[in-house]
Amino acid sequence: MTKKNKTPDQLRSARWFAPDDLRAFGHRSRAMQMGYAPEEWRDRPVIAIINTWSDAQPCHMHFKSRVDDVKRGVLMAGGFPLELPALSLSESLLKPTTMLYRNMLAMDAEELLRGHPVDGVVLMGGCDKTTPGLLLGATSMNLPAIYLPAGPMLRGNWKGRTLGSGSDAWKYWDERRAGKISDKDWVDMEAGIARSYGTCMTMGTASTMTAIAEAIGMTLPGASSIPAADANHIRMSSEAGRRIVEMVWEDLTPQKIQSRRAFENAITVAMAMGCSTNAIIHLIAQGRRAGQDISLDDFETASRKVPVIANVRPSGDHYLMEDFFYAGGLPGLMNRIKQHLHLDCVTVSGKTLGENIAGAEVHIDDVIRTVDNPIYKEGALAVLKGNLAPDGCVIKPSACDPRFLKHTGPALVFDDYPSMKKAVDDPDLDVTADHVLILRNAGPQGGPGMPEWGMLPIPTKLVKQGVRDMVRLSDARMSGTSYGACILHVSPESYIGGPLALVRNGDRITLDVAARTINLDVPEAELARRRAEWKQPEKRFERGYGWMFSKHIKQANEGCDFDFLETGFGKPVGEPSIY
Template sequence: MSAKRDPAALRSHRWFGAADLRSFGHRSRIRQLGFDLADVAGRPVIAIVNTWNGLAHCHGHFPARVEAIRRGVLEAGGFPVEIPVMALPENFVKPTTMLYRNLLAMEVEENLRSLPVDGAVLMGGCDKTTPATIMGAISAGLPAIFMPAGPMLRGNWGGKILGSGSDVWKYWDEKRAGNISDAQWADMESGIARSDGVCMTLGTAMTMTSLAEVLGLTLPGATSIPAPDSGHARMATATGRRAVDLVWEGLRPSDILTAASFDNAIIASAALAGSTNAIIHLIAMARRAGIPLWLDRFDELSSGVKVLADIRPSGAYLMEDFFYAGGLPAFLTRIAHRLDLSTRTVNGRTLGDNIAEAKVWNEEVIRPEQNPVSFAEGLAVLRGNLAPDGCVMKPSAAEPRLLKHEGPVLVFDDYDAMARAVADPDLDVTPDHVLVLRNAGPLGGPGMPEWGMLPIPVKLLRQGVRDMVRISDARMSGTSYGACILHVAPEAFIGGPLALIRTGDVIAVDVAARRIAVQLTDDELLLRRAAWTPPPPRYPRGYGAMAAAHIGQANTGCDFDFLQRDGAILEPEIH
């Protein structure tokens, strides 16, 4: 256990230890909850920030994990308090959980600021809960440690191993092509999600929890443990114990997060071929910590990084296999020469210390650099007259023939129009066409939904086509794949160049050159801009209206302008 500071220096002492009328009220209400003053006096109060509700499919084990964390906090001499916050179950929230990431971050921050707590365990995993809880904790400025949900077990169907999302998209195309029956599809529904835990592919959930570990915010090895594994409960208890020590040490996220730790996360994401959503979330998290991370840094650091994790959608295996192969610590040994191993982590050791003894047990799952999964890069940032502020692509998940492509455009202004068109067997489309979906960005979506992996038109599916160039100001699921160009900035809804193109225009993409352009003159673009009419706002009131007034574009992390750090974090006085 860490050396204790003066208990009177604890933040919670201002509620429970002072000799005034307000503290009388605080102490009496603790007694009302069934506790004695000895339960809280002089002990660090640890908030267990729980992103669980009855529809939180990936977090179904969190009530049990709360008890494991609580045990660890008590063992270390702290006082645990569960604080429920928004769960954001990815599959159920409409229009998209991304719309509410910043709301959850605000909820976490304000709970930690306003309540008598000294530190926090952040429970998350399902896509937006990881960046949101971390963003809130960074801004609140209290000691905090992240407990990842862990991946679910492998899916199974008809003797085949299934992976969340990635195999759904693949078999859905086969069903649309007439190769899978309704009965087979129903069987697949029953076999693809077999346990608690997040998607077991390298989707957004596993990408972000992995990067939380690289950033130093979890215990080493915490991310890779499957949710149903007994080791996951033990990790939760250890996380609770460590949360108490963090308070005595005064170690906050801002003491751990540096430009170097974010560089490490970018490099790791590239070698994992992680979700493109990580770009948006890492930028937002960095800026909460006062680190000016920009889109070009991702391209700079990702260049030349080979994909070494043979995990779907870019590979063949699943996260359960990754765990048995050594997990994230073993994986990081493969790219250690690219990392700053001196960065700090929540266990008080450096990243280098944490991976020093890690070993790779399966070189098919965690590849050496001389035998990568793909020589294609895990990330590319493209720019041009169609995306002056940048857009992103995962080259390793695309058919190589499409990494340099030129073709006529088929433009859709909204998702419903696109869905109707691609289902039309008589659609005027060829494999060379470039499909474009616009008005799906942070404001246009609203909330930048995961619509970026536009479906292949059924006409082409029946011809055997399984990939084509698709462009959008939307995001796509981290479990998705294909030649999808995403996060076009600025978005069409606010008048970005994507708003000006028309069906029949020609777009050229050259990933190696990092270029994307519509073949129109500047004069023609100016004429079209003059004729463009802004669409009406998506929300006239409420949180949606607030989000529209303050949200940034994809290249700046989609955070609210008033939440990004500006100078020191100042905690208001309690009166």
């Protein structure tokens, strides 16, 4: 029996539908215009279903029918469902980068909820930026909310080999550039690497962020790793619909769930999973929306104590998310690191995290390792600082060649993506495997939008010599499915005059992951001279959303949120007038 902390007349939607006045008459008559009878909404929670389905979103193709499963659950529990379509951010099709529009989705979600007669919301997302975008908006609005992850697609297949989306695309593209993959094989691989709807089935940003949503407490237990094509996903969707109705009556809101300890749980879980580097940016932004001061230091603390135990590509060497789910999924993994978790944190289930994972089992030890037998002895990510990145940068040591964890090499600098792309295919390029490839002007403002350009391609000349990893450095991001010795999110970015803007070809750069340092080996007097000569590149936008983005976007170490959206910027927005 659901414990009701509010009565029907206290429902937010009652402000629209209950009064005996002309404005409420209009609301009721328009609902009846759509074929709804008063009995369908009277004294019932109105549940928004924010759906990021679109014909240009391959990860969410099943949401067109899954929304009906959510509605079924809402109706079963005595609620009234209203589907509200929202901006859909397809990682594979939207250019120049979905990161440019994450905050737009957050604003879309927040204002959809603020302006409509709804009491609670089911958030339907999964593709990389949809998870943080929806959660950012719902956190700021603070209505009862539950997140429904799209789920990973089925594992890929090519000639009997298991393919992982993203990770194997990068791998085999280098093999093709080396002349080892034929055109026909490449086309066959295109057809086999993504065999169903759902998100990337490697531990990319999509699976990282849905796991983080679960670890924070914003999904049903075990929801984040269910494959999209599994019947469990349909049942979970219906259950989310039923549960959100109960959450409305209980008045269980994101602010009551998203404590600092909940975010510490999320960071801990991310480290154990071999998470995407993008997790840092999104978690910092979400933490700040929830009023929690999450920073790079929190990730560094977790990285030193929590090993990677999820043997899933790209940190792992074989398994994919489908294997992870059947091996025990996120509840199994969390049970294995429970000594590092705050088990008393409340979740959308109404139970604590500890209650959710009690008795969770791991069925295949090689997929979800123990802390005594990890695939990497520390957390997936490391935060580096030094004169090249005073505000920090990020590397994923669990997914790079160990020999580059301590390295000094000469810089080879590119000021933009087109010139870099042209140069790496030049057979006469003056480059060795010891070089540090640098791409700059690719950060939040410089990109624009901080594109996933950080996994710079290894020059073709070196690929043909058998080189498959080298140090790459940028103020861009990289796909969570990527791997290699890529140093990302250099802050402050070069476009606004960060130290990366001062690097010149041949400068020596020293990287030491164990010491967490990254430095440009150039005297300060010389850097001061270069700084005086530096000129900012041309403006990226002079109108529209892009102009607003450039004026208000924060740096990577601050979560890349808009300054005016963070908690504390101004007074909270009140309820809209309905008169």
